[in-house]
Amino acid sequence: MTILIIYIAVFVAAFLIVRKGxxxxxxxxxxxxxxxxxxxxxxxxxxxxxxxVISVVTIFLLWGAFTGSKWVPVHxxxxxxxxxxxxxxxxxxxxxxxxxxxxxRVFNVGEDAAEPEVDPGDGFAKNDAIKVGAWRSALLLxxxxxxxxxxxxxxxxxxxxxPVAPGGSxxxxxxxxxxxxxxxxxxxxxxxxxxxxxxxxxxEAVVARxxxxxxxxxxxFTLWEHLYWSLFRVxxxxxxxxxxxxxxxxxxGLSDWFRGWFDPIVExxxxxxxxxxxxxxxxxxxxxxxxxxxxxxLAALWIMTISARAxxxxxxxxxxxxxxxxxxxxxxxxxxxxxxxxxxxIFTGARVAMGVCWGTVVAAELVAAEKGAGMMIMVAxxxxxxxxxxxxxxxIGIIGYGIDILMRKAETWLxxxxxxx
Amino acid sequence: xxxxxxxxxxxxxxxxxxxxxxxxxxVTLELQTGELMSVLxxxxxxxxxxxxxxxxxxxxxxxxxxxxxxxxxxxxxxxxMVFQQGALFEWMSVRDNVSFGPRMKGQKKSVYMPTVDHxxxxxxxxxxxxxxxxxxxxxxxxxxxLARCLANDPDxxxxxxxxxxxxxxxxxxxxxxxxxLWKETGKTIILITHSVEEALLLGERLLVMxxxxxxxxxEYRLPFADDGVGKDLREVKKNPEFAEKxxxxxxxxxxxxxxxxxxxxxxA
Numbered sequence: 001m002t003i004l005i006i007y008i009a010v011f012v013a014a015f016l017i018v019r020k021g022x023x024x025x026x027x028x029x030x031x032x033x034x035x036x037x038x039x040x041x042x043x044x045x046x047x048x049x050x051x052x053v054i055s056v057v058t059i060f061l062l063w064g065a066f067t068g069s070k071w072v073p074v075h076x077x078x079x080x081x082x083x084x085x086x087x088x089x090x091x092x093x094x095x096x097x098x099x100x101x102x103x104x105r106v107f108n109v110g111e112d113a114a115e116p117e118v119d120p121g122d123g124f125a126k127n128d129a130i131k132v133g134a135w136r137s138a139l140l141l142x143x144x145x146x147x148x149x150x151x152x153x154x155x156x157x158x159x160x161x162x163p164v165a166p167g168g169s170x171x172x173x174x175x176x177x178x179x180x181x182x183x184x185x186x187x188x189x190x191x192x193x194x195x196x197x198x199x200x201x202x203x204e205a206v207v208a209r210x211x212x213x214x215x216x217x218x219x220x221f222t223l224w225e226h227l228y229w230s231l232f233r234v235x236x237x238x239x240x241x242x243x244x245x246x247x248x249x250x251x252x253g254l255s256d257w258f259r260g261w262f263d264p265i266v267e268x269x270x271x272x273x274x275x276x277x278x279x280x281x282x283x284x285x286x287x288x289x290x291x292x293x294x295x296x297x298l299a300a301l302w303i304m305t306i307s308a309r310a311x312x313x314x315x316x317x318x319x320x321x322x323x324x325x326x327x328x329x330x331x332x333x334x335x336x337x338x339x340x341x342x343x344x345x346i347f348t349g350a351r352v353a354m355g356v357c358w359g360t361v362v363a364a365e366l367v368a369a370e371k372g373a374g375m376m377i378m379v380a381x382x383x384x385x386x387x388x389x390x391x392x393x394x395x396i397g398i399i400g401y402g403i404d405i406l407m408r409k410a411e412t413w414l415x416x417x418x419x420x421x
Numbered sequence: 422x423x424x425x426x427x428x429x430x431x432x433x434x435x436x437x438x439x440x441x442x443x444x445x446x447x448v449t450l451e452l453q454t455g456e457l458m459s460v461l462x463x464x465x466x467x468x469x470x471x472x473x474x475x476x477x478x479x480x481x482x483x484x485x486x487x488x489x490x491x492x493x494x495x496x497x498x499x500x501x502m503v504f505q506q507g508a509l510f511e512w513m514s515v516r517d518n519v520s521f522g523p524r525m526k527g528q529k530k531s532v533y534m535p536t537v538d539h540x541x542x543x544x545x546x547x548x549x550x551x552x553x554x555x556x557x558x559x560x561x562x563x564x565x566x567l568a569r570c571l572a573n574d575p576d577x578x579x580x581x582x583x584x585x586x587x588x589x590x591x592x593x594x595x596x597x598x599x600x601x602l603w604k605e606t607g608k609t610i611i612l613i614t615h616s617v618e619e620a621l622l623l624g625e626r627l628l629v630m631x632x633x634x635x636x637x638x639x640e641y642r643l644p645f646a647d648d649g650v651g652k653d654l655r656e657v658k659k660n661p662e663f664a665e666k667x668x669x670x671x672x673x674x675x676x677x678x679x680x681x682x683x684x685x686x687x688x689a
Contacts, residue, residue: 316507316508318504318505318507318508319507319508319509319510321476321478321496321502321504321508322502322504322508322509322566322569323510323521323525324477324478324495324496325476325496325497325498325500325501325502325570325575325579326498326501326521326522326525326569326570326573327497327498327522327525327526327573328521328525329525332525336510336521336525337510340510340512341510341512343512415512416553417511417512417553417555
């Protein structure tokens with residue numbers, strides 16, 4: 001909740017500062033800047049690059065601030081670490097009361113810490129000592145050393161002077177103390193507002209993991225090998241999918257018989273999510289490379305078939321007629337008219353197919369694999385290595401984005417007439 | 422001498438709802454080499470169907486087309502087509518579009534290149550040879566289409582509203598170009614148009630077709646095309662005879678349109 005409010009505040013503040021300050025100083029003077037109607041004119045809406053930069057920086061700053069990152073100067077309040085104390089009041093069955101103090105030492109998990117040494121003190125309630133890890137809590141059987149115990153009928157009636165009953169809790173300095181239903185005390189030191197590394201590690205821990213896994217490896221393979229295998233499967237699966245799918249799509253676009261024969265198959269297989277095929281592929285081909293490649297082949301096949309078919313049906317009939325009237329044979333029509341004319345559709349299909357394949361390979365590796373990006377993050381999550389999980393997700397995202405950019409570049413290079421006809 | 426003869430062409434096909442369409446009925450025509458005939462008619466009179474049959478894209482249900490003493494059965498390089506628009510190959514440069522026909526025949530570059538370059542010069546595109554066709558304006562694209570058709574050296578050129586998508590000024594310039602190319606090359610040309618003025622200006626012969634069933638309504642022989650070669654076409658239009666013919670044909674087509682409307686209202 002706090003994070004959401006901070007995020008909205010940054011959004012609004014950045015908007016006001018950039019719009020009133022920076023943009024005015026760097027006003028553009030192109031045609032679009034002269035448009036007065038921009039609300040509703042989609043072509044006049046251009047992404048504000050300042051907003052993009054601030055958006056990304058904000059996410060990293062929030063991440064760092066709420067994980068106690070060393071890279072970020074400002075932090076949300078962290079968990080309490082150090083020594084603290086509170087007192088409890090024990091009431092004996094005869095109604096007499098005595099106070100005792102609990103000395104608590106809160107330490108960072110993973111560091112060595114000893115319980116503070118405590119003088120037992122006077123009275124029938126004796127002072128206690130406990131140690132608690134930050135973000136954790138500790139149960140205190142406070143009557144263990146007391147002269148009157150719970151089984152004798154003694155009970156805690158107040159903490160730091162505030163009356164309390166079993167099931168209730170009381171705020172003390174640097175934490176809260178709850179009384180369990182059986183009457184013992186449970187001390188939880190203040191957690192602050194930062195995320196525990198086991199939920200969300202700071203950015204530097206994730207970056208450090210990249211270096212570590214890139215050189216030392218994880219689960220018998222280095223980071224690059226994991227990513228390489230995922231990419232390799234995608235490329236091989238997509239390649240075979242395109243190799244079969246494009247000619248099949250052409251055949252369906254050019255022949256009644258092929259169209260009739262494969263229409264039911266394609267129309268049935270198209271809406272089946274590739275992920276739904278994972279169990280069957282594992283049964284048939286196991287969890288090795290061939291299973292993965294068969295799955296990705298199937299994921300790419302239908303998309304490429306349909307895009308090639310759409311490419312053929314998208315040929316303007318006047319182009320076909322013109323080519324025949326100029327003396328082209330069927331083969332020449334195919335080579336010089338139908339194939340180039342369907343390239344834009346095929347590229348659109350290829351972009352979609354690569355995206356689907358990348359998503360499918362990660363999912364398939366999550367289910368079962370010996371290596372690969374998905375397998376890496378799945379195993380890491382079982383061992384609570386959240387930093388590896390986050391690193392994996394970021395790298396998977398970057399690679400998916402990179403694939404899409406490469407496909408777009410290839411498209412503008414190979415099909416420059418797309419959208420300009 | 423190549424003669425194009427259209428012999429008793431009829432075209433009739435069934436519709437999915439069980440009725441049938443008589444698109445053409447008993448169309449008979451003969452064209453001599455080098456004649457330019459424009460075809461006019463209200464929509465639905467079958468002029469595009471007739472052109473598609475001539476090109477060989479459709480088979481007539483009765484009758485036959487004879488060209489150079491053989492029967493037309495399918496598309497062939499002897500009959501070139503110029504379409505309204507969208508028939509150029511965007512993935513080829515202007516020069517590759519124009520040289521498409523010779524390349525499909527397997528001609529050597531040294532054979533067709535001079536012709537292609539010459540034709541590009543004739544249509545005024547010598548500076549745009551290497552451009553992509555989508556970079557050209559609509560008028561320039563139609564000039565590429567004309568040059569592409571001529572580069573293949575067909576006996577007959579079939580034009581399906583080739584200037585229909587152009588603005589009025591460009592259209593006038595292109596009409597002059599069509600006349601010039603016709604005279605220079607001596608090709609037989611059949612040109613379908615919606616514009617009465619264009620039909621009068623370009624047609625040495627003018628065919629008016631009537632709808633339902635598509636048939637020949639009236640044929641004219643006109644002097645304006647010969648008058649107009651190499652001249653300002655606006656001068657031709659000022660000829661009182663031109664205005665008279667235009668009015669005559671316009672009212673003829675208007676009457677047909679009204680008849681169609683009347684029949685549609687009756688059946689409705």
